[in-house]
Amino acid sequence: MQEPSLADDLHSVRITTDGVRAGVTLAGHEVSASLSGYALEHRANQPPLLVLYVRPPVDAAVFDGYAQVAVASEVPPTEAIVAFLAGIDPSRLQQAALNRDDLDGSPTELTTAMLRQLTEWAGGRP
Incomplete structure (x- = not known):
């Protein structure tokens, strides 16, 4: 008990x-x-x-x-992360990543740019 x-x-x-x-x-x-x-x-x-x-x-x-x-807890709340990612418009994310100034021509540049963009959006930056 x-x-x-x-x-x-x-x-x-x-x-x-x-x-x-x-x-x-x-x-x-x-x-x-x-x-x-x-x-x-x-x-x-x-x-x-x-x-x-x-x-x-x-x-x-x-x-x-x-x-x-x-x-x-300092562990990020799973529900908030899932809700944030579920609310992302894929075409808006892709366009924002392609418009970044820090693209470097590497094979993973788009993925890297998308992750940077998501990090900025999660931090409240437009």
């Missing part, structure tokens, strides 16, 4: 932001000073999930309470 996890329970969360800085209150405890960031995800038919990216403590713990806990 699996033991219950903090992530199994829901807890009161309040996030306020001015567009640059955010205030995060968890179960009545202000925790913003302990965070380097957060991600709030809400999928259909599921409760919202708040992932907290915690700063290493400087001298002592600032937060004392319960929270729904999720471990942030």
Whole structure:
């Protein structure tokens, strides 16, 4: 039998932001000073999930309470990658690759140019 996890329970969360800085209150405890960031995800038919990216403590713990806990992963989210690639128009990609200034005449230049173009698009560059 699996033991219950903090992530199994829901807890009161309040996030306020001015567009640059955010205030995060968890179960009545202000925790913003302990965070380097957060991600709030809400999928259909599921409760919202708040992932907290915690700063290493400087001298002592600032937060004392319960929270729904999720471990942030540096592994790229598969669903996002699949959705990004599925949304690529092949003819637009090919044309963008052929219009690049860094084509080098090698046998793999088109493939290389397409990969560079996808990398730039994934990074938000047009």
